[in-house]
Amino acid sequence: MKKKFIGLEGMSLQELASIARDQVKVKLTEGSKKRILASRNLVEQWLKEEKAVYGITTGFGALSDVRISRLDTRKLQKNILMSHACGVGNPFDEEIVRAVLALRIKDLARGNSGIRLETVNFLVEILNRGVCPLIPEKGSVGASGDLAPLAHLGLVLIGLGEARYKNCSMSGKEALRLCGLSPLSLEAGEGLALLNGTQVMTGIGGLTVYDSLRLAKIIDIAAAMSLEVLLGSRTEFDARIHKLRPHPGQITAAGNMDRIIHDSEIISSHKDCGRIQDAYTLRCSPQVHGASRDAIEYAMKTIETEINSSTNNPLIFPESGDFLLGGNFHGQPVALAMDFLGIAVSELANISERRIERLVNPKLSGLPAFLVNDGGLNSGFMIAQYTAAALVSENKVLSHPASVDSIPTSANKEDHVSMGTIAARKCREIVKNAEHVVAIELLCGAQAMDLFTNIKPGKGTMAAYRAIRSTVKHLDNDRILYKDIEALKQLIQNEKILEAVEAEVGAIA
Numbered sequence: 001m002k003k004k005f006i007g008l009e010g011m012s013l014q015e016l017a018s019i020a021r022d023q024v025k026v027k028l029t030e031g032s033k034k035r036i037l038a039s040r041n042l043v044e045q046w047l048k049e050e051k052a053v054y055g056i057t058t059g060f061g062a063l064s065d066v067r068i069s070r071l072d073t074r075k076l077q078k079n080i081l082m083s084h085a086c087g088v089g090n091p092f093d094e095e096i097v098r099a100v101l102a103l104r105i106k107d108l109a110r111g112n113s114g115i116r117l118e119t120v121n122f123l124v125e126i127l128n129r130g131v132c133p134l135i136p137e138k139g140s141v142g143a144s145g146d147l148a149p150l151a152h153l154g155l156v157l158i159g160l161g162e163a164r165y166k167n168c169s170m171s172g173k174e175a176l177r178l179c180g181l182s183p184l185s186l187e188a189g190e191g192l193a194l195l196n197g198t199q200v201m202t203g204i205g206g207l208t209v210y211d212s213l214r215l216a217k218i219i220d221i222a223a224a225m226s227l228e229v230l231l232g233s234r235t236e237f238d239a240r241i242h243k244l245r246p247h248p249g250q251i252t253a254a255g256n257m258d259r260i261i262h263d264s265e266i267i268s269s270h271k272d273c274g275r276i277q278d279a280y281t282l283r284c285s286p287q288v289h290g291a292s293r294d295a296i297e298y299a300m301k302t303i304e305t306e307i308n309s310s311t312n313n314p315l316i317f318p319e320s321g322d323f324l325l326g327g328n329f330h331g332q333p334v335a336l337a338m339d340f341l342g343i344a345v346s347e348l349a350n351i352s353e354r355r356i357e358r359l360v361n362p363k364l365s366g367l368p369a370f371l372v373n374d375g376g377l378n379s380g381f382m383i384a385q386y387t388a389a390a391l392v393s394e395n396k397v398l399s400h401p402a403s404v405d406s407i408p409t410s411a412n413k414e415d416h417v418s419m420g421t422i423a424a425r426k427c428r429e430i431v432k433n434a435e436h437v438v439a440i441e442l443l444c445g446a447q448a449m450d451l452f453t454n455i456k457p458g459k460g461t462m463a464a465y466r467a468i469r470s471t472v473k474h475l476d477n478d479r480i481l482y483k484d485i486e487a488l489k490q491l492i493q494n495e496k497i498l499e500a501v502e503a504e505v506g507a508i509a
Helices: 013-022 030-049 070-084 094-108 117-128 147-157 172-178 190-195 199-229 239-243 248-260 285-307 332-360 382-398 420-449 459-469 482-493 496-505
Strands: 003-006 025-028 088-091 136-138 162-165 168-171 315-317 322-324
Touching: 003 013, 003 094, 013 094, 013 199, 013 285, 025 030, 025 094, 025 117, 030 117, 030 315, 070 147, 070 190, 094 117, 094 147, 094 199, 117 147, 117 190, 136 147, 147 172, 147 190, 147 199, 162 172, 168 172, 199 248, 199 285, 199 332, 199 420, 199 459, 199 482, 199 496, 239 248, 248 285, 248 459, 248 496, 285 332, 332 382, 332 420, 382 420, 420 459, 420 482, 459 482, 459 496, 482 496
Parallel strands: 003 025
Antiparallel strands: 088 136, 162 168, 315 322
């Protein structure tokens, strides 16, 4: 298996996802190793000089004025990890922890933290050998970085805390033993270097943005299928409309849907009907999808910037031989981006659920009630729409921004915090909910497509329909539907529907 080199060069969302989800291993670049060594040499020099350096020869937060003797520096490193490990709640999924590990390595690989090369290599070994520290999901206020969750990660390095290894939960010390590692002894400044950063909110955010980018493509496919079976018009996708209001996402969404329905005999069959124009959920789909696309693009740029940044404090500059105290650990950029992304993805689910209602409501669709024969005996997709409505409503609650809140911490020394990790966690849940809603729309669209036996849909919608029917059969009589919904969600996540459509109409932008 190829290894991903981590150093000063940029890391993309695709690379982060491959490390987190595909077990891709990592390795430090030679350039990174040299910078780490140079920064550490400065720390050792300052220790000999007994220079006052925050977090290295002093306490932390409101205790930054307390000088720490050289004899106590090792004890200080253990103390900071133990005292800061105050997380509560369920542990993060393994893919989130792997993303956090990768990003912590990426930050430290930039050589601005003063940590030892041995310690960064230890993090690399933990990731590569499949040790997954158990990190409770709650407890971070998003400044000074993700202190509590990163402390839980750091505990495993010194043989404390808990971890999962080969699908079994155990102590951190046992996990290290089973994978052939011995606990590390941290030196001056390394405790702070391990837990002062935004990698938890950024790890969650990175995978969430990655999934949102995919969802933005899939929902264009779902909308195109719904438009066809609801006998909508292709006019709303005409490029001349969107050139007059040139938001990039709107133009992209319209172009995608226009190609997906290309050569649709269903649309051509009713071109002379009396309907003047379609409902907003069809006619305005490029505008709504497009606005969310632009928000996703903003979140992507913010997260990719954060992935490739140094978020420690102090920041050490090996080139000039000095250090600066600052606030790069503050999660405000990520917090705002995640709140914005959550709202944007909620809107994708909102409009999808309204199309589901049009599909199952015979007064709006002209199709059989709830898309099934023998209505009354069969309920068809009636309750699937309930589920979509429930998810959309939950997303509206989750869309309340976390970033507008701040509670002072550390005896008011840290008097404004971002709540960025809360924003990222909420956004991840919103995306999961939205994937289920779009899965239900695709199920309903395919069910309705079965009624058009003598006229062909567009090339893209036909490809999507075949991909769906390769996994989920037509609903003749009521059956347990949650399995079908989960199967469609899997088709979204493994990109089988997207790949099938792109094979017919080219890349969905």
